[in-house]
Amino acid sequence: MNEMVYEKLEETLQSILQSGNAVELETFTNDLRPFDRGRLFEEIENPDSRKVFIESLHSSNAADLLGHLSPDCQAIAISLIERYRLGRILDDMENDDLAKMLDRLQQDDAAALVEVMSPEEASVVQQIMTYPAESAGRLMTNRFVWIYPEMSVNESVEKLRQYSRVFETIHYLYVVNNKHQVVGVVSFRDLLLADAESLIGSIMSGDVMTVKPAVDQEEVARLIEQYDLIAMPVIDDHDKLIGIITVDDVIDVLIQEATEDIERLSGSGKEITFKTRAVVAFARRLPWLVMLLLIGVVSGTIISEFEETLATVVALAFFMPMIAGMTGNTGTQSLAVVVRGLTTNRIDKKTVSKLILRELMVGVMIGLSCGLLIAMIAYFWQGSMTLGFIVGLSLLTTLIIGTLAGTIIPLILNKFKIDPAIASGPLITTLNDILSLLIYFGIATALIARFPL
Amino acid sequence: MNEMVYEKLEETLQSILQSGNAVELETFTNDLRPFDRGRLFEEIENPDSRKVFIESLHSSNAADLLGHLSPDCQAIAISLIERYRLGRILDDMENDDLAKMLDRLQQDDAAALVEVMSPEEASVVQQIMTYPAESAGRLMTNRFVWIYPEMSVNESVEKLRQYSRVFETIHYLYVVNNKHQVVGVVSFRDLLLADAESLIGSIMSGDVMTVKPAVDQEEVARLIEQYDLIAMPVIDDHDKLIGIITVDDVIDVLIQEATEDIERLSGSGKEITFKTRAVVAFARRLPWLVMLLLIGVVSGTIISEFEETLATVVALAFFMPMIAGMTGNTGTQSLAVVVRGLTTNRIDKKTVSKLILRELMVGVMIGLSCGLLIAMIAYFWQGSMTLGFIVGLSLLTTLIIGTLAGTIIPLILNKFKIDPAIASGPLITTLNDILSLLIYFGIATALIARFPL
Structure with a gap:
C-alpha cells in the first residue's frame, strides 16, 4: 500500500470523526482492509475516537481488528468494548489469535474474558491453550471444511x-x-x-x-x-x-523468529519496536547491559592481576581493546552461521563434526593471517620484536578459541533444546572476554620475564 | 518431513543406484517432492551417480531441480547435463529461478546458456534480468492465465x-x-x-x-x-x-532478508552455510576482521596518546574494556531495533523524531544507572573517589552517544537507500570505539590534573 493512499485514509477518518456522521463512519470502518483498519486504530490518539471507531464495527470486523493489534493496543481495545458485545466478538475471533491474546493477559483478566464467551468457543480456545507456546497447535484454526x-x-x-x-x-x-x-x-x-x-x-x-x-x-x-x-x-x-x-500464519512466524534471533544476537531486549515507550525499552535492555557491566568488572579484575606487567610495559594496553574485540567478533561470526544454519539444516553427528572441523580450520587461517599482520604492525610501531611476538601469538590463540567457542557452545545449547541465539550474549561474550585477557597477559608476563623489551 | 522418512529415501536411492536399474531409478527420482529431490541430489557424493540421477529426470523435473539447488550445486548440475537436453530444460525452468541462476554465473557462461534456449524463452529471461536485483520484477512469473x-x-x-x-x-x-x-x-x-x-x-x-x-x-x-x-x-x-x-517466493525472500540482516549485524560474511568450504568461509570473513583489526590499531594509537595518564594511573586500564564493550553494545542494541523496525514501519519525520527522542531518553536512563553503578564499584574497589567519578561520568557520556549513534546512523543510511544493517560493522563500531576511548581518557586526563588520586 502506497503511503500516500494510507495518509488519504487517515485524513478521511479524521474528517468523518469530526463530522460525527455515524452512518458514514460505519461504512468507512467496515470496508477497510484488515491491516489498514488495525493501523488506523492504533494511530488514533483520542480515547473517545477509538471507542467510536470500535463501536462502528460489525462484530466480525471487531474480532478481526483485535487479531491485528499489538499486545498493548489489544488491552486498550478490549477495555473500550461494551460488555454486552464482548462475548460475541470474542466468539468471532480466530482461535489462534484469541489464544495468543489470552496468553498475554493476567490470568484473572483472561478468565473474565473466557467467561463471557459461548461455552463451545470457550472450550475450543481452552483446548488450544493446552498446547505449548509457539507450537503447531497454537497456530491452527479449527474452522475448516x-x-x-x-x-x-x-x-x-x-x-x-x-x-x-x-x-x-x-x-x-x-x-x-x-x-x-x-x-x-x-x-x-x-x-x-x-x-x-x-x-x-x-x-x-x-x-x-x-x-x-x-x-x-x-x-x-x-x-x-x-x-x-x-x-x-x-x-x-x-x-x-x-x-x-x-501460510499467512507461517509468514508471521518467520518474521517473529527472525526478529527474535536478531534481538538475541544483539542483546537488544525483547519486543522493542518503534512504539515501545522509553521506560519500557530501558527496562528491557538494562538487565543485559548490567550483566555486561559486571562481566567488564571481571575483566578488569583479571587485568588488575597483571598490574605489574602492565606497569612495566604500558604499551600492552594499546592492543587490549583490539584483542578483546577481535575475539568477541569471530565468536559472533561463527555463532551467527550456526544459529541460522540450525533453522535450515538437519543436525546429525556427521554434519556437526564437519562443521566444527571447518570452523577450526577457518579459525586457524584467520588466526594466522591476523596474528601475522598485527605482529608486524606492533613491531614497526613500537620497535619491539618481543611485543610483536606477544601480540601476534595472543591473537592467533584467542581467534582460534573464539571461533571454536562460537561454534560449539550454540551446538551444545541446541542439543539441550535451549535456543542457541541466547548464547551470544552471556556465554560467548563472557568466555571470550575473559579468555582473551588471560591468554594475552599470560603470554605477555611469561615472555617479558625472559625477553625484556 | 520426518528425518527418518528422509533417511529412508536416501537408502532407497543408494540401493537403486547400486542395482543400476534405470527404470526403477526413473520412477523414483521423478516421483520425489521437489525439495526432497534437491536435497538428495546435493547429498550424492559420487559425480557419476549425480549424472545418472539427473539423466533419469524428465526435463520439467530437471528444470525444477535446478531451481531447488544451492548456487554451487547448480553449476555442477549444469555441467552434468548433456548439451542436447540443456535448452529444453532451461526453457522449462521458472523464469525467476533461471534469472537468479544466470545472475550468479560468469557473463560468458550465462550467455552460453541463453544461446541454447528457445528464442522466446530467452527473450523473456533477458527482459527479467533488466530489472534491478532483489526487485519485484525478478520474483514474478509470466506464466499465468x-x-x-x-x-x-x-x-x-x-x-x-x-x-x-x-x-x-x-x-x-x-x-x-x-x-x-x-x-x-x-x-x-x-x-x-x-x-x-x-x-x-x-x-x-x-x-x-x-x-x-x-x-x-x-x-x-x-x-x-x-x-x-x-x-x-x-x-x-x-x-x-x-x-x-x-507467496512461496515471498517466503524465500523473508528468510533471505532475515539471514542477510543477521549476517550484516554480526559481520559474519555473506552466504556462509554449513556446506561452505573452509577457505571460502575464511575469505568471506577476513575483510571484516582485518578492518576490525585496523580499527583496533586506531584505538591503540588513541590510547598511546594518553600513555602518560595511563602510566600515572594504571588502574584506568582496568575499566577500558568495560567502557568500550558497553558503548559498542548499546549501539548495536539501538541498531537492531532500527534495522528490524525499518522493515515493518512507515518512516516519516514524525516517526523518526519520536524514535530519536525515545532512544535519547533510553540512553540517558541507561547511562545514569550504569554510570552510577560503575562509579560505586570503582570507588569501593580502588578506594578513589576521583577514579569512581572519572569512570562513572565517562560511561554516562559514552552510553548516551553510543545509543544515539546506533539510532541515527542507520536512519541516515536508510534515507540514502543504503542497507542500514551494514552500518553495524564499520561505522558504529569504529565510531563508538574511538569516541569512547577519547571521552574516557579525555575526562581522566582533565580530572587527574586537578584532583590527584
Whole structure:
C-alpha cells in the first residue's frame, strides 16, 4: 500500500470523526482492509475516537481488528468494548489469535474474558491453550471444511458453499476417512478442473504432509517453506485431523523468529519496536547491559592481576581493546552461521563434526593471517620484536578459541533444546572476554620475564 | 518431513543406484517432492551417480531441480547435463529461478546458456534480468492465465483448463480489461461457489493491490504479509499486467532478508552455510576482521596518546574494556531495533523524531544507572573517589552517544537507500570505539590534573 493512499485514509477518518456522521463512519470502518483498519486504530490518539471507531464495527470486523493489534493496543481495545458485545466478538475471533491474546493477559483478566464467551468457543480456545507456546497447535484454526473420498466434486462444492461463511480461506480441502484420518488433499483448482461427477477419491492427491500439534512452529514454517505449501493439516495421536495451519500464519512466524534471533544476537531486549515507550525499552535492555557491566568488572579484575606487567610495559594496553574485540567478533561470526544454519539444516553427528572441523580450520587461517599482520604492525610501531611476538601469538590463540567457542557452545545449547541465539550474549561474550585477557597477559608476563623489551 | 522418512529415501536411492536399474531409478527420482529431490541430489557424493540421477529426470523435473539447488550445486548440475537436453530444460525452468541462476554465473557462461534456449524463452529471461536485483520484477512469473470481466465462470474455467499445464499454481485469477490493465481478481474459491453462468465482472473483487517491477522485494514481502495475500500482480508503467509474484517466493525472500540482516549485524560474511568450504568461509570473513583489526590499531594509537595518564594511573586500564564493550553494545542494541523496525514501519519525520527522542531518553536512563553503578564499584574497589567519578561520568557520556549513534546512523543510511544493517560493522563500531576511548581518557586526563588520586 502506497503511503500516500494510507495518509488519504487517515485524513478521511479524521474528517468523518469530526463530522460525527455515524452512518458514514460505519461504512468507512467496515470496508477497510484488515491491516489498514488495525493501523488506523492504533494511530488514533483520542480515547473517545477509538471507542467510536470500535463501536462502528460489525462484530466480525471487531474480532478481526483485535487479531491485528499489538499486545498493548489489544488491552486498550478490549477495555473500550461494551460488555454486552464482548462475548460475541470474542466468539468471532480466530482461535489462534484469541489464544495468543489470552496468553498475554493476567490470568484473572483472561478468565473474565473466557467467561463471557459461548461455552463451545470457550472450550475450543481452552483446548488450544493446552498446547505449548509457539507450537503447531497454537497456530491452527479449527474452522475448516473436510470432505470424504466417496463424495463427488459437486457434493464437495455444495458442502463448501454451505460452510463458506465460517471457514477460513484455505485453498485446499482435506479428505478424511470415516475415522477422520487424513487420506488426501484436493486443491480448489483440482475441483474446478475436474468433472462435476468425479469422485474425490479419484482426483485427490494421497501424498499429504501432516504435523502433530506439539511440533515447534519454526519446524512447521520450515516444512511449508521447503515444500512450497500454503496450508498444513494438524493431526492428533490417532491421526485424526484436528486443525489447519495457513501460510499467512507461517509468514508471521518467520518474521517473529527472525526478529527474535536478531534481538538475541544483539542483546537488544525483547519486543522493542518503534512504539515501545522509553521506560519500557530501558527496562528491557538494562538487565543485559548490567550483566555486561559486571562481566567488564571481571575483566578488569583479571587485568588488575597483571598490574605489574602492565606497569612495566604500558604499551600492552594499546592492543587490549583490539584483542578483546577481535575475539568477541569471530565468536559472533561463527555463532551467527550456526544459529541460522540450525533453522535450515538437519543436525546429525556427521554434519556437526564437519562443521566444527571447518570452523577450526577457518579459525586457524584467520588466526594466522591476523596474528601475522598485527605482529608486524606492533613491531614497526613500537620497535619491539618481543611485543610483536606477544601480540601476534595472543591473537592467533584467542581467534582460534573464539571461533571454536562460537561454534560449539550454540551446538551444545541446541542439543539441550535451549535456543542457541541466547548464547551470544552471556556465554560467548563472557568466555571470550575473559579468555582473551588471560591468554594475552599470560603470554605477555611469561615472555617479558625472559625477553625484556 | 520426518528425518527418518528422509533417511529412508536416501537408502532407497543408494540401493537403486547400486542395482543400476534405470527404470526403477526413473520412477523414483521423478516421483520425489521437489525439495526432497534437491536435497538428495546435493547429498550424492559420487559425480557419476549425480549424472545418472539427473539423466533419469524428465526435463520439467530437471528444470525444477535446478531451481531447488544451492548456487554451487547448480553449476555442477549444469555441467552434468548433456548439451542436447540443456535448452529444453532451461526453457522449462521458472523464469525467476533461471534469472537468479544466470545472475550468479560468469557473463560468458550465462550467455552460453541463453544461446541454447528457445528464442522466446530467452527473450523473456533477458527482459527479467533488466530489472534491478532483489526487485519485484525478478520474483514474478509470466506464466499465468488472465481472464476478462465479460467472460462467464464456465468460460474462465475452460481457459484455466486449457492452460493448466503451463501456468504456475496461483489460486487467484486476475481480471484484465482490453488494454490488459488489472481490473479485478477472483479466487478459485469464488469460481467454485459462483453460478456457472455468472459473469466474472459480477463476482470479481475490484480491490486489487499491485506493485511495479522495480519495487524492492522486501516491500513486496511486507505487503503480502500485512494484507495476508498469497499472490501479487506486477504491472508496468501503463498499468498493464506483466507478471505474478506468489507467496512461496515471498517466503524465500523473508528468510533471505532475515539471514542477510543477521549476517550484516554480526559481520559474519555473506552466504556462509554449513556446506561452505573452509577457505571460502575464511575469505568471506577476513575483510571484516582485518578492518576490525585496523580499527583496533586506531584505538591503540588513541590510547598511546594518553600513555602518560595511563602510566600515572594504571588502574584506568582496568575499566577500558568495560567502557568500550558497553558503548559498542548499546549501539548495536539501538541498531537492531532500527534495522528490524525499518522493515515493518512507515518512516516519516514524525516517526523518526519520536524514535530519536525515545532512544535519547533510553540512553540517558541507561547511562545514569550504569554510570552510577560503575562509579560505586570503582570507588569501593580502588578506594578513589576521583577514579569512581572519572569512570562513572565517562560511561554516562559514552552510553548516551553510543545509543544515539546506533539510532541515527542507520536512519541516515536508510534515507540514502543504503542497507542500514551494514552500518553495524564499520561505522558504529569504529565510531563508538574511538569516541569512547577519547571521552574516557579525555575526562581522566582533565580530572587527574586537578584532583590527584
